[in-house]
Amino acid sequence: MKISIKWLNDYVDVNVPIETLSQRLTMAGLEVEKIEKVGGDTVFELEITPNRPDCLNMLGLARETSAILNVSFNPPKINPVAYPKKKCDITIDDNEGCLGYIGALVENVNIGKTPKDMLARLNALGLRSINNIVDITNFVLLETGQPLHAFDYDKLAGGKIVVRRASKGEKIVTIDDVERELDPSILVIADAERPVAIAGVMGGKETEVTASTKNILLESAYFDPILIRRASRKLGLSTDSSYRFERGVDKEMVDTGSVRALGLILELAQGAVLARSMTGALKTKKSLKKILISLDEINHHIGAKLNTAKCRTILKKLGFSVQSDDRNHFKIQPPPFREDIKGKPDIVEEIIRIIGYDNLPLTVPSIIMSNISVDPRRGKRDKIARNLCSQGLNEVITYTMINQAELDRARQHHLAGQKIQNPLTQDYEMMRPTLLPSLLSILRNNINKGQKNVQFFELGKIYLPKKEQETLGILLSGIKSIDWRDEKPQVIDYYDLKGIIENMFLDYHLDLKEVSFEISDEEYFCVGQRANIILKNKRIGVLGQIDEDILTDFGIKRTQAFFAQIDLETVYRYKTECVHFIPLPEYPSVQRDISLAVKKDLSAGKIMRTLREWGKTLDGMEIVSMRFIEKYEGEKIANDCRGYVFSLQYQSKKQTLRDDDVSCAHKKLCEKLVEHLSVIIR
Amino acid sequence: MSWNFQQIQVDVQNDADNVASSHELEAFRIKYLGKKGLIPKIYASMGILSKEERPLVGKNANDLRNHISQILEGKKQEIKQKEKLSTREDLDVTIPGARANLGHRHILTQTIESICQIFVQMGFVIQEGPEIETEFNNFEALNIPIDHPSRDAFDTFYLETPDPQQKERYLLLRSQTSPGQIRTMQQYDPPFAVVIPGKVYRPDAVDASHSFMFHQIEGLYVARDVKMSDLKGLLTVFCKKFFGNDIKMRFRPHFFPFTEPSAEVDISCYICGGKGCSVCGRKGWLEIMGCGMVHPCVFEAVNYPKGKYTGLAFGLGVERIAMLKHGIHDIRIFYENDNRFLNQF
Numbered sequence A: 001m002k003i004s005i006k007w008l009n010d011y012v013d014v015n016v017p018i019e020t021l022s023q024r025l026t027m028a029g030l031e032v033e034k035i036e037k038v039g040g041d042t043v044f045e046l047e048i049t050p051n052r053p054d055c056l057n058m059l060g061l062a063r064e065t066s067a068i069l070n071v072s073f074n075p076p077k078i079n080p081v082a083y084p085k086k087k088c089d090i091t092i093d094d095n096e097g098c099l100g101y102i103g104a105l106v107e108n109v110n111i112g113k114t115p116k117d118m119l120a121r122l123n124a125l126g127l128r129s130i131n132n133i134v135d136i137t138n139f140v141l142l143e144t145g146q147p148l149h150a151f152d153y154d155k156l157a158g159g160k161i162v163v164r165r166a167s168k169g170e171k172i173v174t175i176d177d178v179e180r181e182l183d184p185s186i187l188v189i190a191d192a193e194r195p196v197a198i199a200g201v202m203g204g205k206e207t208e209v210t211a212s213t214k215n216i217l218l219e220s221a222y223f224d225p226i227l228i229r230r231a232s233r234k235l236g237l238s239t240d241s242s243y244r245f246e247r248g249v250d251k252e253m254v255d256t257g258s259v260r261a262l263g264l265i266l267e268l269a270q271g272a273v274l275a276r277s278m279t280g281a282l283k284t285k286k287s288l289k290k291i292l293i294s295l296d297e298i299n300h301h302i303g304a305k306l307n308t309a310k311c312r313t314i315l316k317k318l319g320f321s322v323q324s325d326d327r328n329h330f331k332i333q334p335p336p337f338r339e340d341i342k343g344k345p346d347i348v349e350e351i352i353r354i355i356g357y358d359n360l361p362l363t364v365p366s367i368i369m370s371n372i373s374v375d376p377r378r379g380k381r382d383k384i385a386r387n388l389c390s391q392g393l394n395e396v397i398t399y400t401m402i403n404q405a406e407l408d409r410a411r412q413h414h415l416a417g418q419k420i421q422n423p424l425t426q427d428y429e430m431m432r433p434t435l436l437p438s439l440l441s442i443l444r445n446n447i448n449k450g451q452k453n454v455q456f457f458e459l460g461k462i463y464l465p466k467k468e469q470e471t472l473g474i475l476l477s478g479i480k481s482i483d484w485r486d487e488k489p490q491v492i493d494y495y496d497l498k499g500i501i502e503n504m505f506l507d508y509h510l511d512l513k514e515v516s517f518e519i520s521d522e523e524y525f526c527v528g529q530r531a532n533i534i535l536k537n538k539r540i541g542v543l544g545q546i547d548e549d550i551l552t553d554f555g556i557k558r559t560q561a562f563f564a565q566i567d568l569e570t571v572y573r574y575k576t577e578c579v580h581f582i583p584l585p586e587y588p589s590v591q592r593d594i595s596l597a598v599k600k601d602l603s604a605g606k607i608m609r610t611l612r613e614w615g616k617t618l619d620g621m622e623i624v625s626m627r628f629i630e631k632y633e634g635e636k637i638a639n640d641c642r643g644y645v646f647s648l649q650y651q652s653k654k655q656t657l658r659d660d661d662v663s664c665a666h667k668k669l670c671e672k673l674v675e676h677l678s679v680i681i682r
Numbered sequence B: 001m002s003w004n005f006q007q008i009q010v011d012v013q014n015d016a017d018n019v020a021s022s023h024e025l026e027a028f029r030i031k032y033l034g035k036k037g038l039i040p041k042i043y044a045s046m047g048i049l050s051k052e053e054r055p056l057v058g059k060n061a062n063d064l065r066n067h068i069s070q071i072l073e074g075k076k077q078e079i080k081q082k083e084k085l086s087t088r089e090d091l092d093v094t095i096p097g098a099r100a101n102l103g104h105r106h107i108l109t110q111t112i113e114s115i116c117q118i119f120v121q122m123g124f125v126i127q128e129g130p131e132i133e134t135e136f137n138n139f140e141a142l143n144i145p146i147d148h149p150s151r152d153a154f155d156t157f158y159l160e161t162p163d164p165q166q167k168e169r170y171l172l173l174r175s176q177t178s179p180g181q182i183r184t185m186q187q188y189d190p191p192f193a194v195v196i197p198g199k200v201y202r203p204d205a206v207d208a209s210h211s212f213m214f215h216q217i218e219g220l221y222v223a224r225d226v227k228m229s230d231l232k233g234l235l236t237v238f239c240k241k242f243f244g245n246d247i248k249m250r251f252r253p254h255f256f257p258f259t260e261p262s263a264e265v266d267i268s269c270y271i272c273g274g275k276g277c278s279v280c281g282r283k284g285w286l287e288i289m290g291c292g293m294v295h296p297c298v299f300e301a302v303n304y305p306k307g308k309y310t311g312l313a314f315g316l317g318v319e320r321i322a323m324l325k326h327g328i329h330d331i332r333i334f335y336e337n338d339n340r341f342l343n344q345f
Helices: A005-011 A018-027 A057-070 A116-124 A130-142 A225-235 A238-247 A252-267 A297-303 A306-316 A344-355 A375-391 A404-409 A434-450 A496-509 A548-553 A566-571 A604-615 A659-677 B007-020 B022-033 B038-048 B052-089 B109-122 B149-154 B178-186 B227-242 B296-301 B316-326
Strands: A002-004 A031-038 A041-046 A088-092 A098-107 A146-153 A161-165 A171-173 A179-181 A187-190 A195-198 A216-221 A274-279 A289-294 A320-321 A329-333 A454-463 A469-476 A515-520 A523-537 A538-544 A564-565 A590-599 A622-632 A641-651 B158-160 B170-173 B192-201 B213-223 B249-256 B261-266 B283-295 B310-317
Touching: A002 A005, A002 A057, A002 A116, A005 A041, A005 A057, A005 A116, A005 A146, A018 A041, A018 A057, A057 A130, A057 A306, A057 A496, A088 A098, A088 A179, A088 A274, A098 A161, A098 A252, A130 A146, A130 A187, A130 A238, A130 A252, A146 A195, A146 A252, A161 A216, A161 A566, A171 A195, A171 A604, A187 A225, A216 A225, A216 A252, A225 A238, A274 A496, A289 A344, A297 A306, A297 B227, A306 A320, A306 A329, A306 A344, A344 B249, A344 B261, A375 A454, A375 A469, A375 A566, A434 A469, A434 A564, A469 A496, A469 A566, A469 B296, A496 A515, A496 A564, A523 A564, A523 B149, A523 B192, A538 A548, A538 A566, A548 B316, A564 A566, A564 A641, A566 B213, A590 A604, A590 A659, A604 A641, A604 A659, A604 B109, A622 B007, A641 A659, B007 B052, B007 B283, B022 B038, B022 B052, B038 B052, B109 B227, B109 B316, B158 B283, B178 B192, B178 B213, B178 B296, B213 B316, B227 B249, B227 B261, B227 B283, B227 B310, B249 B283, B283 B296, B283 B316
Parallel strands: A088 A161
Antiparallel strands: A002 A041, A031 A041, A098 A216, A098 A274, A146 A216, A161 A187, A171 A179, A187 A195, A289 A329, A320 A329, A454 A469, A469 A564, A515 A523, A523 A538, A538 A564, A590 A641, A622 A641, B158 B170, B192 B213, B213 B310, B249 B261, B261 B283, B283 B310
16 A cells, blocks of 8 residues: 555644654554655555555545644545435345445536646556546545546446346456456446446446546445455456455445545536435444443553553544543444454554554563473474484475375375365475475485485475374485595495484384384385384384386486385384383303304394394393394305394303303204204304 | 722613613613623622622612613603604594584474474473364464455465365365464463464465465463563563574564454564665564464454453464574575585584
């Protein structure tokens, strides 16, 4: 909303410098966004919040200014004129869409130029001159906020006005020379034959006032804000008129605006008013609900000590009528153009915004302990994130929206993401049901920008048909860490990813014995390089090497990348007990290695589980730790076998173990392995 | 047999001076103190000396033996030091250390964390809510009627998923963290103070300052007798703690459907110090958050007894604050996740 300071000065005495006025308006909730010099005038561009349609005109802003500067407000005198009572031919078919329509028929107008003064005002606010009639309607719109429209009366078929919904397929060429297709959701002003204006939005070309116009019909009406808003959106057409109607114009202004415009027309374009009538149920005189509030309540709400006189002065300046029987209680009647004022907090805001929020006191409350406990997920999530950072991974935050093509490219077409009805672009048409496409996109971005070594994690959500689920995604690709002492850089592989996950679980105090990794059949991983992560018999995630074709399809110039996705909701639900201290051993442990040739279908996991189980049954000692220390595949071993070496630590709680005893127990264990799992001791 | 102790002293000194290794030192020890060395020889020869000579020679021999022992000890240390030095390689101490990879939290996470922590210190509790919301929680309960122009500011993505609780309605992606207020109030009775961080979505075309996905932090404090001055106090403490004690602040009246009175909080631009620059749009002020006193309609929507409680609420955009604080000029960079960007924070 633009205002001209010269114009403003017609109604209030702006007795402060421009900068001060700008600052005071801003601090009263009418933010000045831009100050421009136009000719000899200054123009403010204001941001008017949607609750203040009354400020979308010069008079409204003059009223505000008078309250802010505490000066008097002198609106132009608009005298009611007794016009001929003859009726215009107006029918309202849609009484909800149009509450009231005032038509005035003016004969023999002289179409001509607009006087300089009025023109300067219009130009300052960015409007160009059309002719005196149209300029007057625009002037009154800017002055009073009441949108008006003038028709060339002789071009209205049957000389009549019908306010109705458009029929399907009806068309109109609007004054901007665009042909627009209408439908029954749109309210139109029609004559006997066709629409001549889109109600509240824009007039039609065929009936516009031109140099040859003799007689005009001046429209001043109240249209339903919602209807106008929908029409404006549907047509993609926002005008000075629709902008005001959809925010709600002052119902009293329908009449006043018409009178004001007619006065100007008679003055500047002569002519004679032949008929003027109001059709519809609109009550132009209407009182809003009174609000009862006490000074104590006001002061209590803001924690201040204002006095009665101050509050009363401000409210009166803003157009409220204030009654008070004593010095404490107010009975406040908001003016008709302030439909946003509905209750006590609104009254409080009116008073304090004029005083200035910055002039109010400030207190720091001591907040009582809430009876809400902290969301436990936060601490758990934080622990996981810290751990992954400490393992060298960077946290990423990716867009949660993807598209079907990406899902297909990631070989996850079987997943159903929640589709968006009104996506911004087809690229972001659904909420992702998996983290893989998001992470692959950023892998591609990084590689394209020369960032070749990528170790990322995201603590994001995936969106499944019935729920949004917090999920961890990990993506690794490239060299593990660049150490100049290494002869060859270490390229990331499956075991790096698995190690990171195991470390994370350890740090989370999740008992690794309850986690198992089993061969997976997920298609987006390379065969033989993929595993399901199982926690207490429930699959909580997957990890593996991403299928090369997927990388190619995503435009990633790389053959190896590793991905894991873990359902954190299940991890969060896992009960981690308070860590119980285990006394440190008093006696030394004894180490024995065991080197096996193992058929490829026997997993290390199985061997370790078995050893751990048997370790519990040893006599006088136990296996306190077991490490996997070597994997061998090559010529020294049968083709269908792998060589595994485990290192076991034997220990007793009661004594220092004798070498012979350990050797004996170890030997038995080895024999048992050979017997039960058909491994070969190497 | 007579002993020229003076000469011996000289010989000892010369021999000692020639010792350069622990091997030579051992030879030196054997020559003088070994079983067949000079000192034992001197002692052995004393039997044939006269009564008068004996004490004198004995004393000289003792002195000599002590002297040699001292030399031995000194030389031993000297050689040890020398050998320590000679067996070690001289490092180039300036070669970069072998650093393990260092991971970083995303700057948005860090910003959320540091903002929330300030409120936690003041007694707030962190809550979270879902991103997929109902129209009721995102709009109606927050006093935002359908088809009201104020909805423009909260343009919304709708899902194709029907709202299970309301016929002919669809679920949506929350366009603000404020539905978290509703969820908190539906679940708990006051007093409480919560901050609710999270992702929000609006169908804004992406450019340097707009993103269809971004983060907000919502704050809500409801109790009996919460006052407007409390709102000013809390947010002033926050701004000073987060942006520094020197910043200036102002509370500017604004409109939000769910608060009344409502305000926007501006801080003095700390690029230009308030003089006006391109970052603050020549205004000298930076808008950083919206706030206000909870609208009675909101309490009504969650069925709180009429007039029993008052509350304050505020909301801020995390990206905007991170951009201001760290001098980031393009919001898109947060979601590009370029390693070089991530490594900076």
